[in-house]
Amino acid sequence: MKGLKDVSRRGFLRILMAVVACVLAFPPLVAQAAGKTAKYVFYFIGDGMAFTQRMAAENYKGEKLMMNKLPAQGMATTYAANRFITGSAAAGTALACGHKTNIGVIGLTPDGKRLETIAELAKKDGKKIGIITSTSIDHATPAAFYAHVPKRSHYYDIAIQLAESNFDYFAGGGFKDPNNKKKNSKHYVGNAIEYIKNHGYRIITSKEEFENLRKGDEKVVVINPRLQPGKSLPYTIDQTKQDITLAEFLKKGIELLDNPNGFFIMLEGGKIDWACHANDGTTAIQDTLAFDDAIKVAYDFYRRHPDETLIVVTADHETGGLALGFAGTKYSTNFAVLHAQDMSYQRFTDEIVKKLKRKGNVTFEDVKPLITKYFGLKFEGLSTDPLVLKPYEVAQLKVAFMDSMNNAKGKKDPYKYLLYGGYEPLTVTITHILNHHAGMGWTSYKHTGVPVPTSAVGVGAEMFNGFYDNTDIAKKLMKAMGYAPVVHYAENAAYTYAN
Structure with missing residues (x-):
């Protein structure tokens, strides 16, 4: 009798362990209050885009942004596990996994445990997955949804893990280290782009090929035909008809991914952040508007599927310490002057x-006509003209011109760093002055710790009202999609791939 009881206990334990294994392998469903879960999910991340970036873009455009019209409006804290002012890797991990991690870490806990991302959960649940960005596709924020590496600079490992993700649609910039030239990986398996192709992906590099993609085309990686430094899309202000916009990437993604099980699409406006790092207000604004155009595409889809769709718009952090208000203009703002800028700081x-x-x-005299041509700032004219330079501003430009010719970017000189932040001296001085004329100022060339706005519409959108942490955004999304709103760990919880 005792032996029979022992056998029964052992049998019960085996059944219990099997049940636990199934629970870990497949995301458990949780009931929504209204009995519905989001079949189609759009997750928009404006990198570096806080309240000020949104409002600057709205005033520049002269009408309300789509993201600011969404009915649910909240805000989120952004701190990392080991620093108050976060970085994109730590913040991206929080937004993708619902867990804090250290600066520079992607998809892992601070002690190296492998986290499951919301995109990976959705893939297990039968949804198709799209990852879209204006940066390189292996950059921190997109990587946070499919990769697990101890350092965001491990671009080769990230590209290899993209191939192994089995996600359906990647679109944006290129790959930063496909041949492991930086020697960050100890597990070289050949050229990463060839590895991706060998895992069944088509690599698309022309706009014509992109436009010819049709429903049924699976496992696609689209790289914009023209790339700026960092293997990124050109800034919106620099784009031509050759380029593919974020809105076009998303529209095509919806066409390819729509299916009876639904989809999850993460779209990042990644170069809002880059422009804010460089303190280029006009360029940041135009990238914010391009990001908002993509949100309009998602909103059009939502209007056709209002009972099945969720749109969430947020940010990983603020960049640049942008202030809407400048000491030199007191209460005055004039966003119209920004329309005079004709190219980004990068292109100039x-x-x-x-x-x-x-x-x-x-000489400086040779440069003056170029400043007027590309940024609209004038060296002569009536004092009432908002684009006419003041004498002290001309003096600033002369100093910056000399520093440019002498390559004095300020990387080692603390005073010049405050002036230029390591960027090209003449260029950043021009954008500073133009931004000042608009009534905008900057406090940093880096990220800041201010909370960021979160907006939502659709199934479960009401959860995004209020004040919460960035890790809660991922958990709220999980709940809206019918997954347990907890931190999910991968089956191989310890990270071993390429330390």
Whole structure:
């Protein structure tokens, strides 16, 4: 009799262990208050985009942004596990996994346990997955949804894990280290792009090929035909008809991914952050507007499927310490002056300043017409003209011009760092002055710790009202999709791939 009881106990324990294994392997469903879960999910992340970036774009455009019209409006704290002011890897992990981690870490806990992302949960649940960005596809925020690495700079490992993710649609920039030239991986398996192809993906690099994609085309990686430094899309202000916009990437993604089980799409406006790092207000605003155009595409889809769709718009952190208000203009703002800017700081640096340096024997008088041509700032005119420079601003530009010619970016000089932040001196001084004329100021060339806005519409959107942490955004999304709103760990909880 005792032996029979022991056998029964052992049998019960085996059944219990099997049940636990199934629970870990498949995301448990939780009932929604209204009995519905989100079949189609759009997760928008404006990198570096807080309240000020949104409002600057709205005032520049002269009408309300789509993201600011969404009915649920909340805000979230952004701190990392080991630093108050976060970075994109730690914040991306919080937004993708619902767990704090350290600066620079992607998809892992601070002690190295492997986290499951909401995109991975959705894939297990039978949904199709799309990852879209204006940065390189292996950059921190997109990588946070499919990769698990101890350092965000492990671009080769990230690309390899993209191939192994089995996600359906990737779109944006290129790959930063497909041949492991940085020697960050100890497990080289050949060229990463070839590895991705060998895992069944098509690599699309022309707009014509992109436009010819049709429903039924599976496992696609689309790389914009033209790339700026960092293997990223050109800034919106620099784009031509050759380029693919975020809205176009999303529209095509919906076409390819729509299916009876639904989809999960994460779209990042990644270069809002880059422009704010460089304190280029106009460029940041135009990238914010391009991001908002993509949200409009999602909202059009929501209107056709209001009972099945959830749209969430948030940010990983604020960048630049942007202030809407400048001491030199007191209460005055004039966002119209920003329309005079014709190219990004990046393009002006690469195509104008570098060319002048190569030419040599260039004077400040040679540069003045270029400043007027590309940024609208005038050296002569009526004092009532909002684009006419003041004498002290001309003096600032002369100093910056000399520092540019002497390559004094301020990386080692603390005073010059405050002036230029390590960016090209003349370029960043021009954007500072133009932004000041608009009534905008900057406090940093890095991230800040201010809370960021979160907006939502659709199934479960009411959960995104209020004040919460960025880890809660992932958990609220999980709940809206019918998954247990807890931190999920992968089956192989310890990270071993490439330490």
